[in-house]
Amino acid sequence: MNLPNKLTLLRIILAPMFIASLLINFPMHYLVSGVLFGIASITDTLDGRIARKRNLVTDFGKFADPLADKILVISALMCFLQLGLLGNYGAIPVIIVLFREFAVSGIRLVAASSGKVVAANIWGKIKTVSQMISISAIFAMQVVLEFINIFKITIVGLDNIFFIIGNILVWIFTLFTIISGIIYIMDNSKFLKDM
Numbered sequence: 001m002n003l004p005n006k007l008t009l010l011r012i013i014l015a016p017m018f019i020a021s022l023l024i025n026f027p028m029h030y031l032v033s034g035v036l037f038g039i040a041s042i043t044d045t046l047d048g049r050i051a052r053k054r055n056l057v058t059d060f061g062k063f064a065d066p067l068a069d070k071i072l073v074i075s076a077l078m079c080f081l082q083l084g085l086l087g088n089y090g091a092i093p094v095i096i097v098l099f100r101e102f103a104v105s106g107i108r109l110v111a112a113s114s115g116k117v118v119a120a121n122i123w124g125k126i127k128t129v130s131q132m133i134s135i136s137a138i139f140a141m142q143v144v145l146e147f148i149n150i151f152k153i154t155i156v157g158l159d160n161i162f163f164i165i166g167n168i169l170v171w172i173f174t175l176f177t178i179i180s181g182i183i184y185i186m187d188n189s190k191f192l193k194d195m
Contacts, residue, residue, distance in 0.1 A: 004051035005061050007043040011068040014040040015075050022079045030146050034139030040072050041132045062119045063108070069128050070101045076135045077170075085138060087167055093174040097131075100181035107184070110191045118188055123180035130176045134169035141166060 001009075014036055022033035047065060051057045077094045080086050086093070104124075111118045120128075141162035148155060 002051075002056045002058065003054075004047040004056050005058060005064065007047035007050070008061060008064045008068050011040045011043045011047075012064075012071055014043075015068075015071050018072070019075050019079060022076075023082065027150070028143075028146055030139055030142035034136070034143055037072070037076060037139060038136060041136065044069060044072075044128070044132065059117045062117045063112075066104075066120050066124065066128075069131075070105075073128070073131045073135065074098065074101065080135075080138065085142070085163070085166060086170060087163070090167075090170075093170050093177075096174050097177050100177050103181060104184050107188050107191055111188065114191065116191070118191075121180075121184060121187065123176075123183045127173065127176040127180040130173040134166075134173045137169055138166040 018033050018036040018040065021029055021036060044065070047061070051061055074094075074097065077086070077097060081090050081094055108118050145159055145162065148158070
């Protein structure tokens with residue numbers, strides 16, 4: 001197994017640790033889970049760069065890399081939903097992301113049954129980057145709130161401001177999710193015609 005594929009597998013392995021550290025309430029758990037998410041996000045950048053630079057692009061990597069991204073992002077969103085960080089309408093962006101990912105995965109499976117491997121396009125990469133940045137920003141804001149709580153500093157309304165910023169970021173990447181899903185389906189509709 002080459003280095004980019006090992007990095008992809010590392011991202012998948014980090015997901016359960018990230019989920020546990022996010023959902024188990026212990027001091028600075030947002031910091032720990034944010035660091036794990038950050039490490040996993042960095043492996044997403046590194047695996048693709050290394051694979052292209054060293055000509056190590058494989059069918060496994062084309063399939064597993066987007067799968068690892070989906071596991072990481074959907075895990076974060078589901079945990080945020082459970083922790084109340086996405087507000088009253090937080091299920092809507094999560095459902096949109098899930099719908100897009102199932103639709104794209106379905107097309108990939110149909111393509112694979114005809115011997116074709118469909119890699120992510122630029123819009124899928126933009127979607128993933130916007131998701132990773134937004135989720136990282138939400139972690140950063142929660143870490144700030146953790147530090148403020150530990151040192152018993154009072155900043156009136158900061159938690160509400162962070163909540164609003166986090167929700168705006170989620171809706172921005174949800175828009176990219178919709179755009180990338182529509183483009184992906186349109187670009188690969190030929191696989192659906194053969195069904």
